[in-house]
Each structure stands twice: as structure tokens, then as C-alpha cells.
Amino acid sequence: MPTDRPTAAELVEAVREFLADHVAPNVEGQLAFHTRVAVNALAIVERTMAQGGAMDAAELSRLKDLLGRDGDLAEMNEALARAIRTGEMDDQGAAVLDHLRQTALDKIALANPRYLTPRG
């Protein structure tokens, strides 16, 4: 990637901080709500840039074990989805479920890490 500092992650962080610290306190109603939504969306992008690569590598490695072959992540996920639908994975149900739970956990860690924390 032909870039100098700031990195893409640093730019996204700066925009998020601008929205959170300078826009959000000065708007109200729908605009305030949408500003919070925008801040959250940028936080997802930041977490994805920081952790997404390692998560992808781990997911691909699990998919290779499950499917017993190689390929890129999108193609392997499509193959797994198809194999689940046709019942080809039924005899590996527990291993598939472990993999899917881990993958969903990673996706939550990127999308909304607070989802798993109870309140009240």
C-alpha cells in the first residue's frame, strides 16, 4: 500500500474522534442518534483493521481442517455453506459447530463486543 503516515487506521480513528468529541455534543435528536451510529460504524472499521487479518487466518485454517482442502476464504466459506445444506457435514456436526461458534464470536468482537456483556 503506497501510503505515508497517517495510516488508513489513523485517519479513521481521527474521523471517529472528531464525530464523537466535536459533532455529537453539538447536535441533538435524530442527528445526534445518527452521529452515534456513525461513531460505532467507524469503531467497527478500526477493530476490523486491527484484528481482522488474524481472525481471517485462523478461520481459513479451521476451514482447511474441516473441508480437507485448500482455497481462499470466500470460496471455502461458500463450500462449507453448501456442504451443510446438502447434509455432507452431518457426520462432523460437532466440529462444524465449534468452528461456526468461534467464527461468530470473532464477528461479534468486531461488530459489537458489548453484546456479550450482561447488564442489570
Added chain:
Amino acid sequence: MTADMTKSKAEKQTRNLAAVLRRRAGEVYGPGTEIDGLMRLSGGASRETWSFDALSPDGHRVPLILKRDPLNEKRDETADSQFGGAKVLLGVDRWTEGRLMQLAGEVGVPVPEVPFFLDADDQTSAGYVMQRLDGEALGRRILREDAYARARPKLAFQCGEAAARFHNIPVNRLPSLPSLTAAEALDYHQDVIDAFKQPHAGFEYGIHWLRERLELAGDRLTLVHGDFRNGNLLIDGEGLRGVLDWELGQLGNPISDLGWICIRAWRYGYYDKPVGGFGEVADLLDGYQAGGGGQVPLERLRFWEAFGCLRWGVVCMIMAFTHIEGRERSLEKVSIGRRAVEGEYDLLQLVD
């Protein structure tokens, strides 16, 4: 458009609506009825909600709410829309929605009364008018605020009882509604996911699991509310005051409503209370039995809770693709797409 032009257009719309309401309220509450305090509450793209009081000539004041289709938009009468090639069920029309509330009220379900309807004409879009009840519908507040502390422990039972009653409305009394058996509902969700061309192993696993257990679903087909959850329930200090938002009413499996109110998305973080973040499954099912719904096996409830998780995930995806496919560009909608994983994660915890 300048802000002034927007403002004057909005004022003209409000004046026109006041005239329509005065005429219709006059027919219901007597000639000379006036409209007071007409005010737009929500600016949603798909619905308009207005608040007003009808003042009858004898000085009687009736607090009311109008829910109507957006102006200047011809409604798609099929109530379907093409999403990447899949038909998406978008809900019933305003007359049907109001009619379902009337029918539910007749069998003892707490609902706002629906005194009259608006037909679409050159003055207004179609809508229905309901009683404006006091209470709180925001899920988080219901779970957090002291004012509802006494109500919360009663809600699961009351919700079960209310659901049993509207599930028991004879089907031949219902207006025309979309109808989906459990198997059809599963096919529908699979078709919608396929249309997004984003192969999804997690939801695929859940669909496969549900398909293999279809016999658990039960085969009753009744009126279902379709969005029966914390967030569409009006609560006051004493308990359940009204079941709101009937626009996803349909003929379906009754236990789908009970599964839906249990999914984690509607617990707002209060995960130790499986029913809406306020109550226990045993109370929900006791209420259901007391209301005449019979005994619900836990396995059947689990099936429909898992189904509800799938449905929540698909709803999130539909929102995201509404933006992605350019139907309505919206930061809020596209962001909700990332909440699909909440449904996926919860579904994968429920299955084995």
C-alpha cells in the same frame, strides 16, 4: 428546498390533515368536534405517526394517535418487494393493522381502542386512529426504570396470556393475511439469504438444524402478531397496558410469537431474564396456558426461539441490503446489517 419552504410545506400538510381528522372525528364523536394539538411524532420513511386530541362539543377530550402510510407514495398493494430477486414480506396495510387490534381487543388482549380509519383519497393516505394510552414502550426504559419495577415481574405471564387469546381468534374472523407454515417460513428465510449472494455457513447450519426438527414446530396455523417483543409492548406501573404494532400480523405458527419474545436481541442486555429481559419462561408458559393456549413443550419453544434468532439475522440483512442495493441509502440501515451476527451467534448457542 430551503428550510422555510420545507417548513411551510409541513404546515400545509398538518392543516390538511387537521381538516380530514375534524371531518372523520365529527362522524364518530358528533358534529362540531375539534382537533387539538396535532403533532407529528415520528419521521419514519415507511410510516407517519401523529398525536392529537379530539374535543367533542360537550367538552370531552379524547387523546388519540394516527398511524398512516407516507403521503405521496403509492403503496405496493402486494405488500412485497424484490430484494435481490427474493420477495420480502413487508407487512399488512393500515386497515388490516387497525382491524387486527380491534379483533384482539374483543377477545380481551390489552390494546388501544381503534375508533376510526382514514381511507386513502386526495387529502390523505390510508391510516387508522387509536387511543393514546399512557405508558412506556421503549424496551430499555421498561427494564431499567424504577417506575416499572412492580410491573416487570408480572409481564411474562401477562404476555403469555395475551398471546394465547389472540392466537385463539377464529381464523374465519380474520382479514386476509399473508400465511406461512413453519416449513414455508424456513424456505422463505433461506430464499432471502440466497438472494443476497453472501453464502452464510452459520445461518445455513441453523436452517439445516431447524429443517431436521420441523416436527417440533407444531402445525397450528393462527393469527400471529409477527413482532411480539419488548419494544412493541406498552407498559405502565401496573403491567401490560397494550400490545402495539400489528403490521407484521400474519397466519403462522403461534409459538413463533413466544420464541420471538425470548430471543436475546429483545433482552437489551438483561440476559438472565429470558422473556424480554423482564421475565421467566415458566411464567410466560403459565400465562399462555391460563389464556387458553394449552401446554407448550419446551422443545417447541426452543425451536421457535432458534427460528427467531435466524429471523432477526435475516431482518438485519434485509435492512443492510436496502441500503446496499440502493433502495434507500441509510447509515442506520446499513449499520444494522452488522447486528445480523447477534442472531447468528445466539442461534448457534441454541442448536446442537
